[in-house]
Amino acid sequence: xxxxxxxxxxxxxxxxxxxxxxxxxxxxxxxxxxxxxxxxxxxxxxxxxxxxxxxxxxxxxxxxxxxxxxxxxxxxxxxxxxxxxxxxxxxxxxxxxxxxxxxxxxxxxxxxxxxxxxxxxxxxxxxxxxxxxxxxxxxxxxxxxxxxxxxxxxxxxxxxxxxxxxxxxxxxxxxxxxxxxxxxxxxxxxxxxxxxxxxxxxxxxxxxxxxxxxxxxxxxxxxxxxxxxxxxxxxxxxxxxxxxxxxxxxxxxxxxxxxxxxxxxxxxxxxxxxxxxxxxxxxxxxxxxxxxxxxxxxxxxxxxxxxxxxxxxxxxxxxxxxxxxxxxxxxxxxxxxxxxxxxxxxxxxxxxxxx
Numbered sequence: 001x002x003x004x005x006x007x008x009x010x011x012x013x014x015x016x017x018x019x020x021x022x023x024x025x026x027x028x029x030x031x032x033x034x035x036x037x038x039x040x041x042x043x044x045x046x047x048x049x050x051x052x053x054x055x056x057x058x059x060x061x062x063x064x065x066x067x068x069x070x071x072x073x074x075x076x077x078x079x080x081x082x083x084x085x086x087x088x089x090x091x092x093x094x095x096x097x098x099x100x101x102x103x104x105x106x107x108x109x110x111x112x113x114x115x116x117x118x119x120x121x122x123x124x125x126x127x128x129x130x131x132x133x134x135x136x137x138x139x140x141x142x143x144x145x146x147x148x149x150x151x152x153x154x155x156x157x158x159x160x161x162x163x164x165x166x167x168x169x170x171x172x173x174x175x176x177x178x179x180x181x182x183x184x185x186x187x188x189x190x191x192x193x194x195x196x197x198x199x200x201x202x203x204x205x206x207x208x209x210x211x212x213x214x215x216x217x218x219x220x221x222x223x224x225x226x227x228x229x230x231x232x233x234x235x236x237x238x239x240x241x242x243x244x245x246x247x248x249x250x251x252x253x254x255x256x257x258x259x260x261x262x263x264x265x266x267x268x269x270x271x272x273x274x275x276x277x278x279x280x281x282x283x284x285x286x287x288x289x290x291x292x293x294x295x296x297x298x299x300x301x302x303x304x305x306x307x308x309x310x311x312x313x314x315x316x317x318x319x320x321x322x323x324x325x326x327x328x329x330x331x332x333x334x335x336x337x338x339x340x341x342x343x344x345x346x347x348x349x350x351x352x353x354x355x
Contacts, residue, residue, distance in 0.1 A: 036237050038239070039222070048240075051244035053113055059252065073187075075189045097262075103141075105255060119323050124317075130215065133210055170299050224323075284347040
């Protein structure tokens, strides 16, 4: 293959005003550090899932800032403020729809990225720490979707919050933050809004930066199907970013179409003491535990799944990276995925309208 010319190094660029501007910024900010080599096998959609997850996160930040200008987190008016956002604010319905679908896209893309990393053994030495960072980001994304569900403050949101309170009892005194007992002056909904808008995005942003730094330090993991002696063409990471950006534009177009064609609904203000809704599909996999063993079992199921994910680098420690050579690990993962899919399908079939 012909060598790929880095646009940041071309003579034409260096003769232009834009080139001199980039040079001046680079001299002060060190952006040339982004020009580290990326192997050819990483320049496809499968190896760009992490970048697309970041695109979804950026979309959530932008739309979230816009929505925050009109949302009122006080329980008395929260539901109405969402309704007014949808009907009386310029681009309000589109912004909320884009936020809603981008949140689900980020969770799905993070899952797919995690699976791709597992499939290719990219979590193995010396990249175990970055796997844990990725699992942490997935957990924070899961919590962000949950808190976002509560903020619209309709019947579904209220029932989700009640489950949150029941699960908090498992933590004893440590779970007081998740209850109204922490403060009688600040509503729990307001604190969940703070978590959703500030705490969780802030933590995710920190982990994104750490994740990117670890990728740069350890480089893109080798493809298990490519022999170590084989020679691959490399190109600068800046070119890889351009490809991710192109994929990201397609993703953004799809999410925008969903926001227009299938806007999220908001139900009426909640009624205490009834359970009539079914949660967002992301939470269906643990929904049967509530019916079979009670609400506290939901917290145990969630903790068990994420602990299993965190344990992967410590359980699969062989030098083998190809999935065909890791029969036991792949069998366990396939069984886990099938179990979660079957439980999700169970909810779809047996709980079409909720509890």
